[in-house]
Amino acid sequence: TRNFNTTPHSQSLSGAILQYVNDNITSHLIPEEIAEKFYISKTTLYTLLKKSTGTTFHDYVTAKRLIIARELLHLGNKPTYVAAHCGFPEYTTFFRLYKKRFGESPKQTFGNLEC
Secondary structure (H helix, E strand, C coil): CCCCCCCCCHHHHHHHHHHHHHHCCCCCCCHHHHHHHCCCCHHHHHHHHHHHHCCCHHHHHHHHHHHHHHHHHHCCCCHHHHHHHCCCCCHHHHHHHHHHHHCCCHHHHHHCCCC
16 A cells, blocks of 8 residues: 555546546445545545546445446346445346446346357
């Protein structure tokens, strides 16, 4: 774990934050706790991530989780397991977001496995 008591260049800070988020993508990520870990405000966290990813913190995390979920479904994991494993506490939320992003339900992806 790196110490960010001194203010590093914003790109390296953004990179470190993204690395942390990606390494913990299936965990319960709380922006305030991430900001505190890197000794910045929540507003700065949001600004840095928006500049480096082009999207909001929430949208970035959701998109990454959905991509992982799709991969797990393609590997034959059941939708309810995938939802919980990818950091979605409610299956209904996972279902709605998945269907919106991919145009099919998680069960349809799971059921359309190619042998």
